[in-house]
Amino acid sequence: MAKPLLPDDLWELIEPILPKRPPHPQGGRPPVDDRKALTGIIFILKTGIPWEYLPQEMGCGCGMTCWRRLMAWFHAAVWDKIHTLLLSRLRFRKKIDFSRFLIDTSHVRAVGGGMQTGPSPVDRRKLGSKISLVTDAAGVPVVVGVIPANRNDTQETIKMIDRVPPIAGQRGRPRRRPKRLQGDRGFDDEGDRQELRRRKIIPVLGKRRTGHGSGLGKFRWFIERTNSWLKQFRRLRVRYDRIPAVYYSFLKLACAIICFRIFTSGFS
Numbered sequence: 001m002a003k004p005l006l007p008d009d010l011w012e013l014i015e016p017i018l019p020k021r022p023p024h025p026q027g028g029r030p031p032v033d034d035r036k037a038l039t040g041i042i043f044i045l046k047t048g049i050p051w052e053y054l055p056q057e058m059g060c061g062c063g064m065t066c067w068r069r070l071m072a073w074f075h076a077a078v079w080d081k082i083h084t085l086l087l088s089r090l091r092f093r094k095k096i097d098f099s100r101f102l103i104d105t106s107h108v109r110a111v112g113g114g115m116q117t118g119p120s121p122v123d124r125r126k127l128g129s130k131i132s133l134v135t136d137a138a139g140v141p142v143v144v145g146v147i148p149a150n151r152n153d154t155q156e157t158i159k160m161i162d163r164v165p166p167i168a169g170q171r172g173r174p175r176r177r178p179k180r181l182q183g184d185r186g187f188d189d190e191g192d193r194q195e196l197r198r199r200k201i202i203p204v205l206g207k208r209r210t211g212h213g214s215g216l217g218k219f220r221w222f223i224e225r226t227n228s229w230l231k232q233f234r235r236l237r238v239r240y241d242r243i244p245a246v247y248y249s250f251l252k253l254a255c256a257i258i259c260f261r262i263f264t265s266g267f268s
Contacts, residue, residue, distance in 0.1 A: 005042045010260050011035055013089075017081045018073070032061035032069070040066040042257075045250050048234025067246075074245050079252035083141075084165040086259035090140060091169030095262060097137035100204070101178040102223040103160060103187060105130040105153050106231075114242030118148030129239050131230065131251065132156050134164065136178070139222035140262060141230075141255040142167075146244050154189040157181075161201065180204050182219055229258050 018034050040060030044051060051063030060066060073079060090096050110117040110127045120128035128149035134142050143163045147156060161181060166174030180202035193203040231237050233254045241247050 005046070006035065006039045007260075009264065010257075011038075013085060013260075014038070014082055017078055017085065019076050019078070032065050034069070036060045037066050037069040041070050041253065045233050045235045045253055048237065050240070070249050071245065074249045079249050079256070080165070083252050083256045083259065084167070086256050086263060087140070087142065087165065087167045088169040088174075089263055090259060091167050091175070093169075093263065095138070096140060096142075096167060096169075098175060098178045100137045100180045100182050100219065101142065101161070101164075102135050102137065102139075102219060103133070103157065103181060103183040104220070104223045104227065105132050105147075105156070105186070106227045107131075107149055108237065108239050110149075110239040112240055112242045114239075114244065116146050116148055116244040117239070118150035120149035123149075129247070131227070131236075132160055133223060133227065133230075134160050135223045135226050137219065137222065139226040141226055141258055144248075144251045144255050146239075146248050146251065153183075153186040154192060157183070157187050157189065157192045157205075158195050161196070161199070177201055184220065226258070230254055233257075 015034070021031060021034075024030075036059055040054050040058060040063070043058065043060070044054060044063070044066065051067050054060060054063040054066060056062070087096065107120055107122050107128055107130055109120070109123060110129050113127050117127045117129050119125035130147045130149050130151065132143075132145040132147055134144075136142055143160050145156070145160060145163070164176045166176050168174040177199060178201060181196055182204040183206065185206035185208050187205045188208050189205070193205060196203040230251070233250070235250050236254060239247050
């Protein structure tokens, strides 16, 4: 039996976050149900098909309806709220490891161009973007972002660590800071190390032109695995959307689904 695109347990978490739709006393065609629209968005995220090819027999409305709903929820910060809620649920289950966070980037081709793209240094200077990712020590996605393919990784280190949301789920104040941040040689920057220390985070960033010797290989595979999980969502393998907000929304939704899988399966 095929797995449901939007399980009941996940929908019960998401439904209270969605903005309430105003009544239409004048009548007219009723809007597509939020759960059906979200199901259509997840279907496009997982299959990678164009919006206009969304099957009508699914009952999710047309692709443009789902696109509009995705953008409306982006402007209402729904995707960020869903991801943060699931991170808090994971922390409640003690499945967020703050002993270290991992940071990495991965390249995707941007066939339609648009903002947050640039000539990719790993793809013959074709237009592309990078997925910036921060995970906990076990690979739980904590922060994700979209940047041009030609931007240096060191320009994103502090921005990404400052974007870690306040993660509740335990007694006391929500937590945002790990004990240490670990990254490969692409994040080698003394200024970033000083900024991390100011935030009481121990920098474990590989240095260029030196032997490894830092044990990065023992930990980096967790974030590489999470990058692989993200690329299993076919809409993320290639960036088709010129508007960065659309691709970012897909990324946040994919991270939320990964967190939900970890939460429900007990896998960490």
